[in-house]
Amino acid sequence: MKNNQIKSGQEDKIKLQEVLSVNEVASPELKRKILRARAKALALEVKDESAQQECIEIIEFRLGSETYAVETEFVREVYLLNNFTPLPGLPDFILGIINIRGQIISIVDLKKLFNLPANGLGELNKIIVLQNEKMEFGILADFILGTRSIQLTSVQTSYTSMPGISSEYLKGVTSDHLIILNAKNILEDKKILINQEIK
Amino acid sequence: MDTKEEEFLKRLQAMFKIEAQEHIQVISSGLIELEKNPQNNMSLELIETIFREAHSLKGAARSVNRNDIESICQVLETTFAKVKNEQWALTAEHFDLIHKAIDTISKMVSEAVSKTSDDNRELIKMLRSITQSDQPVTVKKLSKDSKHDAQLPAEVPSAKEVVMEKKSSEEIVQAELKPRQLETVRIPTEKLDPLFLQAEQMIQSKIAFTQRTIDLKNIYDFVGSWKTELRKLETRHFTDSGLQLKEIINWTNEKLDETERSISTVVHAMESDQRSLGRMIDDHVDSMKKVLMLPMFTIIEVFPKLVRDLARSQGKEVELIILGKEIEVDKRILEELKDPLTHLLRNCIDHGIKSPEERLKIKKTAQGTIILKFTVIDGRNLEISISDDGAGIDIDKVISAAVKSGVVLKDNVEKISTLESFALIFKSGISTSPLITDISGRGLGLAIVREKVEKLGGKISVESQPNIGTTFHLVLPQTLSTFRGVLVKSAEHFFFIPIFNVERVLRVKDEEIKTVENRETISIDQEIVGIFKLSDILGLNDRAIAKFSQKGHKASSSNLTQLLVLSQGNKRICFKVDDILDEHQILVKELSRQLKNVRNISGATVLGSGKVVPVINVSDLMKSAMDSALSTGKMGNEIQLAVKIYKILVVDDSITSRSLIKNILETAGYDVTTAVDGAEAFTKVLAGEFDLVVSDIDMPRMNGFELTAKIKKDKKLGELPVVLVTALESREDREHGIEVGADAYIIKSSFDQSNLLDVLNKLL
Numbered sequence: 037m038k039n040n041q042i043k044s045g046q047e048d049k050i051k052l053q054e055v056l057s058v059n060e061v062a063s064p065e066l067k068r069k070i071l072r073a074r075a076k077a078l079a080l081e082v083k084d085e086s087a088q089q090e091c092i093e094i095i096e097f098r099l100g101s102e103t104y105a106v107e108t109e110f111v112r113e114v115y116l117l118n119n120f121t122p123l124p125g126l127p128d129f130i131l132g133i134i135n136i137r138g139q140i141i142s143i144v145d146l147k148k149l150f151n152l153p154a155n156g157l158g159e160l161n162k163i164i165v166l167q168n169e170k171m172e173f174g175i176l177a178d179f180i181l182g183t184r185s186i187q188l189t190s191v192q193t194s195y196t197s198m199p200g201i202s203s204e205y206l207k208g209v210t211s212d213h214l215i216i217l218n219a220k221n222i223l224e225d226k227k228i229l230i231n232q233e234i235k
Numbered sequence: 236m237d238t239k240e241e242e243f244l245k246r247l248q249a250m251f252k253i254e255a256q257e258h259i260q261v262i263s264s265g266l267i268e269l270e271k272n273p274q275n276n277m278s279l280e281l282i283e284t285i286f287r288e289a290h291s292l293k294g295a296a297r298s299v300n301r302n303d304i305e306s307i308c309q310v311l312e313t314t315f316a317k318v319k320n321e322q323w324a325l326t327a328e329h330f331d332l333i334h335k336a337i338d339t340i341s342k343m344v345s346e347a348v349s350k351t352s353d354d355n356r357e358l359i360k361m362l363r364s365i366t367q368s369d370q371p372v373t374v375k376k377l378s379k380d381s382k383h384d385a386q387l388p389a390e391v392p393s394a395k396e397v398v399m400e401k402k403s404s405e406e407i408v409q410a411e412l413k414p415r416q417l418e419t420v421r422i423p424t425e426k427l428d429p430l431f432l433q434a435e436q437m438i439q440s441k442i443a444f445t446q447r448t449i450d451l452k453n454i455y456d457f458v459g460s461w462k463t464e465l466r467k468l469e470t471r472h473f474t475d476s477g478l479q480l481k482e483i484i485n486w487t488n489e490k491l492d493e494t495e496r497s498i499s500t501v502v503h504a505m506e507s508d509q510r511s512l513g514r515m516i517d518d519h520v521d522s523m524k525k526v527l528m529l530p531m532f533t534i535i536e537v538f539p540k541l542v543r544d545l546a547r548s549q550g551k552e553v554e555l556i557i558l559g560k561e562i563e564v565d566k567r568i569l570e571e572l573k574d575p576l577t578h579l580l581r582n583c584i585d586h587g588i589k590s591p592e593e594r595l596k597i598k599k600t601a602q603g604t605i606i607l608k609f610t611v612i613d614g615r616n617l618e619i620s621i622s623d624d625g626a627g628i629d630i631d632k633v634i635s636a637a638v639k640s641g642v643v644l645k646d647n648v649e650k651i652s653t654l655e656s657f658a659l660i661f662k663s664g665i666s667t668s669p670l671i672t673d674i675s676g677r678g679l680g681l682a683i684v685r686e687k688v689e690k691l692g693g694k695i696s697v698e699s700q701p702n703i704g705t706t707f708h709l710v711l712p713q714t715l716s717t718f719r720g721v722l723v724k725s726a727e728h729f730f731f732i733p734i735f736n737v738e739r740v741l742r743v744k745d746e747e748i749k750t751v752e753n754r755e756t757i758s759i760d761q762e763i764v765g766i767f768k769l770s771d772i773l774g775l776n777d778r779a780i781a782k783f784s785q786k787g788h789k790a791s792s793s794n795l796t797q798l799l800v801l802s803q804g805n806k807r808i809c810f811k812v813d814d815i816l817d818e819h820q821i822l823v824k825e826l827s828r829q830l831k832n833v834r835n836i837s838g839a840t841v842l843g844s845g846k847v848v849p850v851i852n853v854s855d856l857m858k859s860a861m862d863s864a865l866s867t868g869k870m871g872n873e874i875q876l877a878v879k880i881y882k883i884l885v886v887d888d889s890i891t892s893r894s895l896i897k898n899i900l901e902t903a904g905y906d907v908t909t910a911v912d913g914a915e916a917f918t919k920v921l922a923g924e925f926d927l928v929v930s931d932i933d934m935p936r937m938n939g940f941e942l943t944a945k946i947k948k949d950k951k952l953g954e955l956p957v958v959l960v961t962a963l964e965s966r967e968d969r970e971h972g973i974e975v976g977a978d979a980y981i982i983k984s985s986f987d988q989s990n991l992l993d994v995l996n997k998l999l
Contacts, residue, residue, distance in 0.1 A: 121847040122728070123826075124773040125834050133826060133849075135841045138436030142827040173829040232834040 090188040094216060097164065097177035100152050103214050106175075107207075108183055110166050110219035115174065117143075117161040126230060131176060134163065141165060143174045144228065150201045171223040191216055244299075251299045255344040258292040260536050261285075262311075263337050267539040270330050271554075279319075286315040292340070304343050307336055307355055310362040317366050329365050334544070336362055424566070427526060434523040435822050437516045439841055444512060448505045455498045462491050528563040528713075531609050534573045535560055538580060542605065545584045552591055552602040553584055559609035564617055564713055571691055572619075572711075575684040579621045579707050580605065582681070587625030587705050597702055599624065617713045622706040628699040633659055657697045661685040689803065689854040690837070692735050720821045720840070720850060723799065724814040726770035729848045731821055731840055732799065736853040738807065740815055741798040748796060753880060754864070757809055759800060766798065766809045767860045771902070773835055803857050810860075823850050835859055881999050882906045882923070886916040886930035886942065887960075896929055896960065896991070903992050913937025917945055920952060926999060929991075932961040932968070940975050947976035956998040960991070 094105040095114070115136055120143060122132040129148035133140050143163060147154055163174035191208035204225070207218040222228065265285040269278055293308035311333065317323055325333075339358060469484055539555055546553035564572075588594075588603035595601055606622045637659045661681050688695045693711035712735070720731035721740065741757075748755050748766065755766040799810045821840040826833060837852035883905045887893040897907045908923065910916035912934040920928065928946065932939035943957045956978040961968065972980045979994045 119846065121839070121849065123830070123833055123836055123849055124728070124775050125836075126830075130830075133830070133839055133847055135839075135845065135847045138432040138439070138824070138841070140824050140827050140839050140847065142829045144829075171828055173827055229829060229831060230833060231831040233832050 091185045092188060093183060093185050095164065095183045096181035096214065097162070098179050098181065099146055099150075099177060102152075103181065104146075104177075105214055105216045106164065106166065106219040107216075110168060110223065112165040112167045112172070114180060115163040115165060117163050117176070125232070130230070134174070136165070141172065141174050143176055145176050147176075150205070166219055166223055168220065168223050171228070173223075173228070175222075186210065186214075248299055251295055251301070252344055254295050255292055255304070256341070258288045258295070259337055259341050259344070261288045262292075263334065263540045264536055266330060266333060266337070267543055269325075270327070270543075282315060282319045286312060286319055289315060301343070303355060304340055307340055307359060307362070310359050311336060314362060314365050325365070331547070332361055332365065334540070431523050431527060434516075434520045435824075438520060438822065439845065441509075441513050441516045443845075444505075444509050448502070448509050451498065451502055451505060455495065455502055458491060458495045458498060462488065462495065465491065524565075525563075527566045529566050529569055530561050530563050531569070532557075532560040534569050535576070535607070538576070538607065541577065542580060542584065545581065546588075546603075549584065550590055551584065551588055553588055553605060554602055555580075555605050555607065557607045562609045562611055562617065564711075568617075568691055568711060568713075571687060575687045575709075576607070576619070576621070578681070578684050580607070583621060583623040583625065583705070587623035587627075589626055611713065612710070617709075617711045619709040619711070620706055621709075622704055624704040627701040627703060627705055628657065628660065628697070629701070630657075633657075657699065660697065661695065686854070690852075692733055694735075719818060721799065721818050722816040722848070723769070723797075723812040724816060725768075725773070725812045726775040727813075728770075728773075728775055729816075729846070730769070730773075731819070731848055731850045732801070733850065733853060734818065736801050736803055738800040738802040741800065741809075742795045743798060744795060755811075757798065759807070759809070762807070764800065764807050764809045765860075765864065766811055767863070769799075769810045769812045772810070772856060772859050772863055801853055801857065803853055806857055808857055808860050810856075821850070880904065880906050881926040882908065883995075884908050884910060884916060884919060884923075884925045884928045886910045886913065886928065886934070886939070888912055888931060888934040892931065892960075899991060900929070900995075903995075905995075913939065913942035913945075916942055920946060920955070925955065927956045927958065927995065929958045929960055929995075932959055932972075940971055943972070943977045944975040958991075958994055958998070 093108040095108050095111055096103055096105045098104075113136075115134075117134065120132040120134045123130070129145050131143040131145045133142050135141075141163070145154075146152070162177045162180050164177055164180070165172065165174045190210050192210065193208040201215075204221045205218055207216040209215055262285050265281050265288070269281045269285070272278060289308050289311040293305050293312060296302075296304035296308060314333070318325060336358060339355065465484055465488055469481070469488070535557055538557070542553055542555040583605050588605070591601035594603065604624050606620070608620045608622075610618045610620075612618045661684075685695050688709055688711065691711050693709060695710075696708045697705065698708070699705040719734040721734055721737050723730055723732060739759075743757065748757055750756070751763065756763045757766055758764075797812050797815050799812060799815065801808055801810060819842075823838040823840055825838055826836065835852055835855045836849045837855075838850045839847050840850055841847055883900055885893060885896045885900065885907055886909070887896065888911055893909050893911075897909055900907045908919060908925070910919050913930070914936040916928065916930065917937065919925075928942075930939045930942055937945075939959050939961065943959065946952045946955055946957055957976070958979040958981065959972050959977045960981045969980050978998055981991060981994060
């Protein structure tokens, strides 16, 4: 499916180039024809896009040696980690707090949550701020690869056991070993919410 | 289309809820007022208001198809029309019935679904009987009502979020004053909150801008001194070969002059920008703060009815006088205050004010009075006092209950001052005891009240005299967002401590710190106050950090110790920190949504540099300190107990892990001895009296398993607990460990200090 798309996109491009090159020596009638062809060529792309229905937009990031992704639906923003303030007495998966334009945001270290080996904080550390109606926090990423759309059908949901990562945190894995996290479940995990009430 | 309509209906219903609650509020405060002054010249106005509100509520209910509510309102409207037009007096029973009707409506409003009117038929019948009891509702009467219907424009609730309205509620509460006509815009607070955040953030930009101006000024000064140096060179005599150099210097000087001039222009511009920007930001933040300030009466509207209902249900007569309701307070504080104030009022009625008969017996008026007074003190704090003219607090009963629940030792009863015994009523320890709840009831509720008030950075106290009355005093900051804090450093971390709780700051010589029963103490005003290390209580015992700061400490500030005396209620505890740096006006922000409650931390603030600094929750911190004292068994409340310092032998062949473990244990207050292998350890164990052994497994000469087995086989040592700490993670090893009799087995890869300390705590 994906390959087909790329192919058809390339074909459109070639067609477009053809009509463009004729343009210079065209009569009005021919021009109209070319314009129509051009419109058609451009229209094809739109049609193509609407055809891919079950797509999700994701943001890909690196964590240690693995590539992970979350759905952009749950991403508020991406922020560069300059410095952070650790808080005493919190579980180790909470790195600390940062200030994003006047708002305090807590940072979750997924490596700790997933029991991955830590490799220190580098200069390229980014924060992906996840949010839904009830919860909001940043997750630490080694670096961000970018965003793209993937088709839901390409996500293998049966394979949901990864060493260290509990299955409710996973949405699935793609054929190219991209691990898609279940941001909704991570946000709603009771373990994530810190409520240390004192007697 | 359907979903859109549904959505619209939903919005409409939400709007109706808000509107209806306002009408209900006005009606019930009107009723209270009316009942208080039935023959007042104000009463006509009140009746008119109630009538209109009932009418509006009816209209609103109709527009969202709430026939159930509509039908009750209809009867209410009829009743008040009659009262209005015929000067018809309502009896106390009538008032009860109308209040009941209002409560029913209020309940119905909060339920989303329309009920069949059957459920309310009884109520409507009874309401009807009010007017019928005197004379039957005539046809003429009805037509009069319908005339009123026609006169009043049918009110339809607006679905828009912004509603222009006259502050009718204010009119009612402030009826004695001439009501101000205020144009208001209703804005959801969720839209205001980000605005407030943005305003706050501008403060940081202001601070940053000031810093940039200073930086630029420094560059300017630098250029100046550069020029001076060059001039000095210029005045020297140059040889022929130096001529070229002189030329370079001249050229540089010209360029420097030019640079200096342009920097100077920018500096001046920036300074003036900084001044105007600073003023703009200050004004803006001030206005924003005011937006979030609401007058007290927004939460106390419900109190007159609450007091009336409660008093009535207990057969008491109580008048509530509210003073200073126009005082404005940060919305966030207001919201938090509602519950504590309700608790306190309840207490006044439940336990303070006695029945009319009892009151008359001691020559008081049958009607009790509660005065709820709000005042602003020192220009920025809010003082709330709640006084009743009731029986007062029975100190003896409080003390005996406290003794029973073990909060106070019997022998100490004599020593307790009146003030201290009043403070006892806020103790949750007592409150959980059913006894005190039975005697006075001032138990759990008051502990919660205290908690809430302290969380807001406030204080609560109580005064009471037998048969004269009781007064609760609450002092709170008027705005939540800013207060002054002391910046301290502990184990390389920075914290702010609200100045509200800082009794004093001390720099003392080591000689002044006395060790009493293994706990460091200091004498303040002839009172012995325990000293805790802030980093210990917060659990900041990172080894590397502790070591580093210790070194720095020794080198820099000689043998002076920095102490903060914190107080909360009548409790005082001294905290040792590495450094006390500054006092700031700080803006406290909530920790993130994820961090709902973090022990010892109430929020965070952002410094001018952009650094985020946590703010200490002193109430928690004091509790944590007491807990730590209790758990290590070092100090009871004020009574110190003799305590044993446990001796621990650490066995490891690696110097790194040996000193790591040693350090952790020493910081936790243990007395640590080390050994490099099992053989040495066993000799030491035989010679010295240890309480526990922590041992590695892989060691030369005698390994951990052998050592454990040897210890466990020894008759004298058999009971000595052994903890194995190891890099080996196989199950066989674990089993082997158990086999030889180890009491605990900790794997190094999952090793963290709390883990080890937990295990030790369990074993010792």
